Amino acid sequence: xxxxxxxxxxxxxxxxxxxxxxxxxxxxxxxxxxxxxxxxxxxxxxxxxxxxxxxxxxxxxxxxxxxxxxxxxxxxxxxxxxxxxxxxxxxxxxxxxxxxxxxxxxxxxxxxxxxxxxxxxxxxxxxxxxxxxxxxxxxxxxxxxxxxxxxxxxxxxxxxxxxxxxxxxxxxxxxxxxxxxxxxxxxxxxxxxxxxxxxxxxxxxxxxxxxxxxxxxxxxxxxxxxxxxxxxxxxxxxxxxxxxxxxxxxxxxxxxxxxxxxxxxxxxxxxxxxxxxxxxxxxxxxxxxxxxxxxxxxxxxxxxxxxxxxxxxxxxxxxxxxxxxxxxxxxxxxxxxxxxxxxxxxxxxxxxxxxxxxxxxxxxxxxxxxxxxxxxxxxxxxxxxxxxxxxxxxxxxxxxxxxxxxxxxxxxxxxxxxxxxxxxxxxxxxxxxxxxxxxxxxxxxx
Numbered sequence: 058x059x060x061x062x063x064x065x066x067x068x069x070x071x072x073x074x075x076x077x078x079x080x081x082x083x084x085x086x087x088x089x090x091x092x093x094x095x096x097x098x099x100x101x102x103x104x105x106x107x108x109x110x111x112x113x114x115x116x117x118x119x120x121x122x123x124x125x126x127x128x129x130x131x132x133x134x135x136x137x138x139x140x141x142x143x144x145x146x147x148x149x150x151x152x153x154x155x156x157x158x159x160x161x162x163x164x165x166x167x168x169x170x171x172x173x174x175x176x177x178x179x180x181x182x183x184x185x186x187x188x189x190x191x192x193x194x195x196x197x198x199x200x201x202x203x204x205x206x207x208x209x210x211x212x213x214x215x216x217x218x219x220x221x222x223x224x225x226x227x228x229x230x231x232x233x234x235x236x237x238x239x240x241x242x243x244x245x246x247x248x249x250x251x252x253x254x255x256x257x258x259x260x261x262x263x264x265x266x267x268x269x270x271x272x273x274x275x276x277x278x279x280x281x282x283x284x285x286x287x288x289x290x291x292x293x294x295x296x297x298x299x300x301x302x303x304x305x306x307x308x309x310x311x312x313x314x315x316x317x318x319x320x321x322x323x324x325x326x327x328x329x330x331x332x333x334x335x336x337x338x339x340x341x342x343x344x345x346x347x348x349x350x351x352x353x354x355x356x357x358x359x360x361x362x363x364x365x366x367x368x369x370x371x372x373x374x375x376x377x378x379x380x381x382x383x384x385x386x387x388x389x390x391x392x393x394x395x396x397x398x399x400x401x402x403x404x405x406x407x408x409x410x411x412x413x414x415x416x417x418x419x420x421x422x423x424x425x426x427x428x429x430x431x432x433x434x435x436x437x438x439x440x441x442x443x444x445x446x447x448x449x450x451x452x453x454x455x456x457x458x459x460x461x462x463x464x465x466x467x468x469x470x471x472x473x474x475x476x477x478x479x480x481x482x483x484x485x486x487x488x489x490x491x492x493x494x495x496x497x498x499x500x501x502x503x
Contacts, residue, residue, distance in 0.1 A: 082125055084455045088419030089114045092448040093124070095413050102442035105404040105416075109267065110450040113291040115418040117373065120425030124406055124414040132414045133428035134406035135437045138295065139262035140370065141400075146256040148173060150233075157246040163237045165249050166199065172229040177255040179222050180211050180235055183248035187213050188311070188385055190238040191223055195230030202234055206361070208353045210309040211237070220311070220349050224363060241386075264398035267296055269378070276389060283382040283389045289374065289397060292318050296374040297400045299366045301350055304391040309351040311383045314366060315342035316375030342379055345372065350382075370400075405437040406430075406445075416447060419456075 091111070095103050107119075115121055124132035150167040157163050163182075169175075180191055191209045194202035205225050212220040233254070237247045273286035289296075299314065323335040345368065352362035368374065374397075382390060406414070407430065434440060 082123060082129060082131055082417070084125065084129065084417065084453065085458045086420045086423065086456075087121070087123065087417040087453050088456050089417070089450050090453045091416045091418075091450050093413045093416055093445050094448070095408060095411070095445045096443050098443045100441060100443050101407055101409060102440050103406055103408045103445040104440075104442040105406070105445040105447065106265070107402045107404065108447050108450075109291040109294055109399075111416075111418060111447070112293045112295070112373075114450050116421065116423075117293055118425065119402065121418055121420040121423040122404070123417045123423075123426070124404070125417055126414050127412060131426070132406050132408075133430040134404045135428070135431050135434055136402055136404055137437050138402045139400055139438060141262050141297070142260045144258040148175065148254040148256075150252075150254060152252065154234075155249070161239045161243070161246045163239075163247045163249050165235050165252060167233045167235070167252055167254065168199070169231050169233075169254070172197070172231050173256070174227060174229050175233075175254045175256050176225050176227045177222060177257050178225060178233065178235070179251075179253045179255070180237065180249065181219075181221050181251045181253075182211060182213075182237055183250055185213050187211075187240055187243075187247075188309075189240060189247055192236040192238075193223065193225060194234045194236075195228055196232040196234065197230055199232045202232075203230075204355060204357075205230075205233075206353075207355055208307070208309065209351070210349070212311055212349060214311060214347070218347055220347075224361070226355075226359070226361075262297075262400050264297065265401050267294055267397035267399050269299075269395050269397050271394070272377075274392075281384045281386070281389070283384065283392065285380045285382075285392055285395065287378045287380070287395055289376055289378060292376045293373040294397075295399050295401065296368050296397050297370075298368060299378070299380075299395060299397045301364045301366070301380070301395050302393045303350065303352065303364060304393050305352065307353050308387070308390050309353070310349065310390060311347070311385075312350055312366060313347045313381045313383075314345045315379045315381070316345050316377060317342050318376045320377070343375065345374065345378075403438065404445075405434065405440060405442060408443070413445070417453065418450075419453075 093105065111122075119136060122134075122136065124134050126132050148169060150169045152165055153168050154164070154166040156165075167178075178193065182189060189211050191206070191211055192204070193206040193209070195205050196202040205228060206223060209223045211223070212218075235249070235252055237249055239245070239247050268290055269287045270290070271285060272288050273284075275284045276282070277284060301312075317340045319340050321337045322340050324338055326334040326336050346366060348366045350362075350364050350366070352360065352364070354360050380392070380395065382392065384390065408414075
């Protein structure tokens with residue numbers, strides 16, 4: 058065996074021992090665990106969907122998630138969250154025929170130049186605090202118009218909270234006529250600043266139901282608002298939407314959703330005798346989203362409604378949710394129930410030997426893992442994979458214990474290690490001695 062091959066072999070064996078030692082996991086640092094089951098079949102990969110329990114028990118960033126095999130070593134994985142996709146085509150039609158009528162309504166007509174498919178418009182009007190009714194009609198000759206939307210609304214609650222998008226039935230009219238009615242308290246006609254039109258096509262990721270239990274309902278007479286408080290049982294769920302079941306047949310309302318993870322919390326109180334004292338304070342609600350809901354019937358008898366409140370992607374939802382429905386001068390609407398759905402993360406992992414790993418979560422000091430698998434799988438959600446499932450989350454019996462570390466390769470093969478080290482030292486010594494003699498020989502010749 059040549060000296061270079063000896064050096065290569067020694068280095069490879071030492072690296073193998075180092076990897077074995079580092080890749081094993083200190084299971085005593087993780088609070089919770091869950092068993093993984095894998096459906097029968099063949100294939101290199103498996104796909105696992107995270108449950109509500111995992112979000113509640115893991116760190117908010119999910120960086121403490123680990124898959125561990127029967128030997129106590131990590132199983133590489135890719136964590137990915139499916140996403141909704143939206144294709145939005147914006148039109149810039151010509152604005153013609155601006156006018157007002159005897160009722161103080163402002164009107165404007167949009168000319169698209171030809172028939173184009175559209176299903177949404179954005180009506181921007183002047184002002185910072187209003188709720189104005191909007192009517193939309195369509196025509197192909199700018200003479201005979203047909204009603205598309207009879208009673209929609211545009212809102213502005215504050216300067217930076219505006220809701221000016223109106224959903225339309227999918228249509229290809231060349232002309233759209235928009236009529237904006239003033240509020241009862243407005244003396245002047247509304248000013249329509251700008252109108253845009255869109256063709257919006259959406260593709261939705263898989264949803265999973267989230268439990269919502271009503272815990273409180275009240276009516277605020279001062280603000281004429283209906284307030285509902287719900288418990289979703291778990292914290293930090295990636296809720297994508299909340300759907301409201303409203304009993305009323307015709308309405309248009311502004312809705313705010315707020316959240317918190319507990320009703321009260323303990324805070325320290327300073328005392329002169331230096332004894333530890335605390336007091337109970339109420340946890341403030343944090344705003345999550347504001348939006349609008351509506352239901353109405355078109356002139357042709359077709360019903361239109363929007364009762365789903367979309368939660369921005371990446372925003373985790375608190376355990377307790379407060380839904381406030383502002384009724385303005387109308388009577389309160391009746392909210393029969395509320396339901397939610399979430400877009401859960403998925404874990405894609407390699408499974409060559411058909412053995413099911415165990416999921417570990419709940420470690421504050423753990424750093425987010427980095428695996429080569431993430432670089433090999435460009436689109437993990439499209440990988441052909443068997444379905445895996447999680448059991449209920451349970452306490453890790455090893456948590457907090459001084460766990461015996463996995464025996465590294467260097468400990469299990471001490472004799473072989475000394476032989477390798479001796480060979481390496483011998484090779485290096487011979488190389489140094491040969492170099493020294495060569496230098497001396499050159500000096501003598503000179």
